[in-house]
Every structure is written in C-alpha cells, then in structure tokens.
Amino acid sequence: MSQMLRNALAGLTALVAVSAAPALAQEQGKLDEVLARGKLIVGTGSTNAPWHFKDESGNLVGFDIDIAKIVAKGLFGDDTKIEFVDQSSDARIPNVTTGKVDITCQFMTVTAERAQQVNFTIPYYREGVALLVSANGKIKTYDELKAAGSGVTVSVLQNVYAEDMVHAALPEAKVDQYDSVDLIYEALNSGRADAAATDQSSAKWLIVTTPGRYLDAGYGWNPQSYSCAVRRGDQDWLNFVNTTLHEAMTGVEFGTYSASFKKWFGVDLPPPAIGFPVEYQ
Amino acid sequence: MVEPGTFLYELWVSRWAILDGFGTTVLVSMLAIVLGTILGTLVGLVLVYGGWVSRFLVRIYVDFVRGTPVFVLVLASFYLLSQIGIQLTAFQAGLFALVVFCSTHVGENLRGALQSLPRGQTEAAKAIGLTFPQIFVYVLAPQALRQALPAWINTATEMVKASTLLSVIGVAELLLVSRQIISRNFMSLEFYFFAGLIYFLIDYAIERAGKAVERRVALPS
Numbered sequence: 171m172s173q174m175l176r177n178a179l180a181g182l183t184a185l186v187a188v189s190a191a192p193a194l195a196q197e198q199g200k201l202d203e204v205l206a207r208g209k210l211i212v213g214t215g216s217t218n219a220p221w222h223f224k225d226e227s228g229n230l231v232g233f234d235i236d237i238a239k240i241v242a243k244g245l246f247g248d249d250t251k252i253e254f255v256d257q258s259s260d261a262r263i264p265n266v267t268t269g270k271v272d273i274t275c276q277f278m279t280v281t282a283e284r285a286q287q288v289n290f291t292i293p294y295y296r297e298g299v300a301l302l303v304s305a306n307g308k309i310k311t312y313d314e315l316k317a318a319g320s321g322v323t324v325s326v327l328q329n330v331y332a333e334d335m336v337h338a339a340l341p342e343a344k345v346d347q348y349d350s351v352d353l354i355y356e357a358l359n360s361g362r363a364d365a366a367a368t369d370q371s372s373a374k375w376l377i378v379t380t381p382g383r384y385l386d387a388g389y390g391w392n393p394q395s396y397s398c399a400v401r402r403g404d405q406d407w408l409n410f411v412n413t414t415l416h417e418a419m420t421g422v423e424f425g426t427y428s429a430s431f432k433k434w435f436g437v438d439l440p441p442p443a444i445g446f447p448v449e450y451q
Numbered sequence: 452m453v454e455p456g457t458f459l460y461e462l463w464v465s466r467w468a469i470l471d472g473f474g475t476t477v478l479v480s481m482l483a484i485v486l487g488t489i490l491g492t493l494v495g496l497v498l499v500y501g502g503w504v505s506r507f508l509v510r511i512y513v514d515f516v517r518g519t520p521v522f523v524l525v526l527a528s529f530y531l532l533s534q535i536g537i538q539l540t541a542f543q544a545g546l547f548a549l550v551v552f553c554s555t556h557v558g559e560n561l562r563g564a565l566q567s568l569p570r571g572q573t574e575a576a577k578a579i580g581l582t583f584p585q586i587f588v589y590v591l592a593p594q595a596l597r598q599a600l601p602a603w604i605n606t607a608t609e610m611v612k613a614s615t616l617l618s619v620i621g622v623a624e625l626l627l628v629s630r631q632i633i634s635r636n637f638m639s640l641e642f643y644f645f646a647g648l649i650y651f652l653i654d655y656a657i658e659r660a661g662k663a664v665e666r667r668v669a670l671p672s
Contacts, residue, residue: 216627217634224631226464256541256621268530352637 200400200407204272209251212238213271216256220375220434221277230254233371234275236430237294237398237415240423241273244414263287266399273411275398277371289402291411293395294419294427299335300373301387302358302366309364312389315340318364325354325363336367339391358384374435420448458641465632472628473649479546479624480611480653486546487553487610488603494554495561509558516555521613524548529620545617549610556606564598565591597668604661608654615650625649 204210214222214234222232239249255271262274266288279297280290301324303310315322319342326332328347336345346363348354355376357363366373370390377384398415400408418427420442428439442448453460462469497509516524528551529544539547568591576586618627629646633639 216623217630219634223634224468225635228468256623256627258619258621261620264530268533270533350639352639355637 200272200404201410204245204407208246209253210238210242210245211253211255211270211272212241213255213257213262213265213274214238214276215259218277220371220378233295233430233434234277236426236434237418238273238275240418240426241275241398241411241414243423243426244410244417262399266401269401272407273398273400277396278399280395280397284399287402288399289404289408290397290399291408292415293397294415295371295396297394297396298370298390299339299367299392300370300390301339302355302368302373302376302384303364303387304358304361305383305385307361307364310385310387312339312387315343315365315387320344322364323362324365324367325357326367327351327354332367335392339367339389371435374437378434378436458638461632461636461638461641462645465628468628468632469625469645472623472625475542475623476611476614476625476650477653479542479549479617479622480607480614482546483549483553483610483614484607486550487606488557490550490554491557492561494558495565498558498562499565513555513558516551517559521548521552522616522619524552525616525620541617541620541622545614545620545622549613549617552613553606553610556609557603560599560602560606561595563602564595567598568594597665597670600661600665600668604658604665607657607661611650611653611657 214230216222216224216230218232220232222230222234225231235254238252238254242252243249245251255265257265257271257274257276259276262276262278263284265271266274273291274288277295277297278284278290280293284290301312301315303315309315309318309322322340323344323346324336324340325346325348326336328349329335332347333345336343343365346357348357351368351372354363354366354368358366365387373384373386377386398411400411414423417423424441428441431437431439443451453463494509494513497505498513501509525545525548528539528548529541532539532544532547572590573586576590581589614624615626617624618630621627623631625646629642633642
C-alpha cells in the first residue's frame with residue numbers, strides 16, 4: 171500500500187515538476203510571498219507523537235510543530251500566524267514541489283536522493299536507535315546489556331533490517347521481532363525482552379509520558395538527520411529558514427528551542443558556549 | 452467514573468474528535484452519493500440515448516474513470532488540478548474524486564438497466580402513440596430504476612468505504628481521526644475496531660434503508 175502510494179506520488183510529482191517549470195521563473199521569492207500573505211503554510215502530519223499529533227483537546231502539538239512555530243515567529247514576531255496542512259508522510263515531497271505548502275517539517279530524514287527533489291534546511295534533530303530498558307529490571311545500561319551477550323533478548327519492530335540493526339549494537343543478543351510498536355513495549359513490560367530497540371525520540375517520549383517506568387540504556391546508533399524541506403531553487407527562502415533554525419539552536423531563540431526539546435524529549439540541553447561560536451569548535 | 456488509561460476513558464476524551472470525523476465521513480459520503488447520482492444519471496442517459504459523438508466521449512470518460520483506482524483519482528484531483536490553476540481544498544478535491552467515481556458507476560448501472568428492457572415495450576408504446584418523453588417516464592424509467600436500485604445501494608456503500616482514502620490527502624475523516632487518537636494512546640486494536648464498527652453501522656443503515664425502499668416499490672408479482 172505504502173509502496174504503491176509512493177510510486178503513484180513519485181509519478182505525479184514528476185509530471186507536476188515538468189508542467190510547473192516555466193511558471194517558476196517569473197514568481198516572486200517565497201519569502202516575500204509569505205510575508206505579504208501574513209501567515210506561514212506548513213505541511214506536517216498529525217499521527218506521530220512526539221513529533222506532530224493531536225493532544226487531548228484536539229490541538230496539533232509536538233516537536234515538529236514547535237520548529238514550525240519558531241519559523242513563523244521569525245517571520246512575523248508571532249508564532250500563531252501559521253496554518254498547518256495535514257499530510258501523510260508520503261505527501262511530504264509532493265506538497266512542497268507543487269507549492270501547496272511553504273515548508274514541510276515532518277520528521278523528514280535527509281537523504282541525498284530526496285535532496286534531488288527538495289532543498290533541505292539545516293537539521294534540527296538527529297534521530298537514532300535507542301535501547302529502552304525497564305526501570306526495575308536487572309539490566310539497566312548498555313554496558314550491562316553488552317556484557318550479558320547472548321543472555322539478553324531485544325524486542326524490535328518487524329523489519330527486514332531489524333536483526334542486523336540490533337546486532338550492530340549488541341552482536342550476540344537474541345532478537346524478537348513484533349508486528350507493532352505497542353507489542354515491543356509490551357514484551358519489555360512482561361519481561362519477555364530485556365530491552366526494546368526503538369527510535370530515540372519514541373523512547374524519550376515514552377520516558378516523559380510514563381515517568382519512572384523506563385530508562386534509556388544510554389547508547390544511540392544508526393544516525394539520521396531530520397530537516398525541514400522547501401521547494402528547490404529559492405535560495406533566499408532557504409537561507410531565511412536556515413538562519414532562523416540556526417539561531418534557535420545556537421542563538422537568540424535557544425530558549426524556545428531548548429524548552430521544546432525538554433518538553434518532548436525530557437532532556438535539558440546545555441546552552442551554547444559564549445564567546446567563540448560553537449560552530450567552529 | 453471510568454479510570455484513565457482504559458479504552459472507555461480514551462473514547463470519552465476523544466468523543467468530539469471522533470464525532471467530527473464521523474460527521475466528515477457522513478458528509479463527504481452523502482454529498483458524493485447525491486452529486487454522483489445526479490451526474491451519473493446524465494451519464495447513463497447519454498450512454499443509452501445520446502448521439503454517437505456524445506456517447507463516444509462519455510464512454511471514454513466512464514471507461515477511463517472505472518479503470519483507475521479511486522486512490523489515484525483522489526491524488527490526481529488534489530495534485531493535478533492545482534497545476535492547471537484549479538485550487539481546491541483537500542475536502543473539495545476528495546469530494547470531486549468521489550463524485551466522478553460514483554457517477555461512472557451509477558451511469559453504467561442505469562445504462563445496463565435501461566438496455567435490459569425488451570425493445571418490444573418501446574415499440575408497443577410508440578404504436579399506441581406515446582411520445583419519447585412519455586415512453587421514458589411511464590414505461591422505461593419505472594422499470595429501469597427498480598432494476599438499478601440494488602446496484603445503486605451497493606455503490607452507495609462503496610462510497611462510504613472509499614471516503615477513507617481521503618485521509619491520504621489530509622481530510623480528517625473517521626479513519627484519520629482514529630489514527631490521530633491511536634498515535635496519542637497506542638490503543639490501535641481498540642480504536643481501529645471501533646472505527647470499523649462505525650463504518651459497518653453506516654453501511655448497514657444504508658443497506659437496510661435501501662432494502663426498505665426496494666420492498667416499498669416492488670411490483671406485485
């Protein structure tokens with residue numbers, strides 16, 4: 171289903187890209203267009219906590235949402251001047267290339283293939299795999315897991331690469347694959363698994379939402395960068411977004427960024443060192 | 452009082468979201484059925500009584516749409532129409548795709564029903580001096596509509612199910628709302644089952660209503 175969708179969308183995107191090419195040249199820059207419109211149109215999803223999801227009162231919240239708000243604040247000095255377009259993961263690239271959204275911020279992994287279709291901003295998060303362990307279990311750290319060798323069982327979401335992925339961190343561990351995310355946590359809760367391998371962000375979010383129940387074993391691997399994406403060919407708009415995000419992670423908006431990071435991932439970020447810019451260290 | 456963390460609690464917390472999604476599903480399905488039926492009736496009439504040019508063009512339309520997955524129609528009306536300057540919201544684009552899809556099915560059903568009537572009836576009606584509009588209204592339509600009714604009800608239930616595809620372009624209908632709720636509480640089994648139950652109830656209601664109409668208009672045999 172998802173593969174079919176992706177192929178269908180890829181076809182449509184190609185078609186659209188061809189037909190839209192002549193119109194592109196005479197358009198004004200996106201930055202001016204957004205400023206004139208008075209609100210930022212952001213493509214994102216609504217079904218993945220803690221990235222973008224509906225809270226109990228139906229508001230769209232999450233780390234992606236906060237990142238988008240930082241961009242809106244940079245544009246208008248007001249993070250409410252924003253319109254979210256709900257899109258599936260497969261619609262991230264088409265909605266950018268067809269101009270339905272100004273920017274997509276939806277836990278989008280940066281790859282060279284995708285960079286041929288859209289322009290990526292600088293990354294705002296580095297995703298990886300984490301090992302989640304039970305807070306009251308005997309094995310709590312990565313070193314203990316590794317030392318236990320073939321004596322540990324790791325639950326993981328079913329995937330062609332799942333076994334190799336776990337073995338990259340714990341070469342001798344026994345790997346149990348499950349059909350859905352709730353089942354891998356269930357295996358951990360019931361003691362059938364000693365650790366659950368899952369996304370860093372999911373692990374941290376689970377620790378935030380169920381305090382005292384789980385711990386992060388403290389090892390991350392399989393790095394992936396998450397960036398926002400904009401339409402190709404508008405360097406001015408890309409620069410603006412990059413500057414905004416960069417200053418959120420290292421400059422004037424660091425407070426906003428780190429408060430959001432703390433809220434969704436439960437981690438206090440050390441403030442950037444004052445003096446020599448952190449980028450060059 | 453229901454405990455937090457149970458299905459009933461989560462259901463209660465999400466009641467407005469679910470009601471919203473339910474409303475969107477019902478609204479888009481009903482609009483698609485009504486508009487699709489109106490358009491489809493025209494399609495069916497052209498297929499049977501149109502001149503060869505209009506018949507040829509409508510035939511191409513019907514075969515093209517029926518040979519395309521609804522899913523692709525939904526994506527195409529969302530992405531391609533905007534490229535030729537028609538800016539539709541996700542809801543409008545999805546509704547458009549469903550109406551187009553529905554119209555071809557209704558049209559084909561109607562064509563089949565009209566063509567299944569024996570030619571002799573039209574000839575006999577002509578022989579007693581009825582004009583074509585009279586023949587259609589008094590002789591052909593009453594029989595054809597009765598024949599097309601079961602297939603039409605089937606198409607109506609199909610439209611409700613096809614409306615789930617609108618979640619792909621971000622229309623917050625019942626399925627997307629269910630997925631939003633699941634992403635918050637991870638109760639996938641419970642909420643997918645609940646959504647399935649609601650879809651079943653909508654389609655069951657359509658089917659019962661259809662059966663009641665069928666009984667009501669049935670000819671004494």
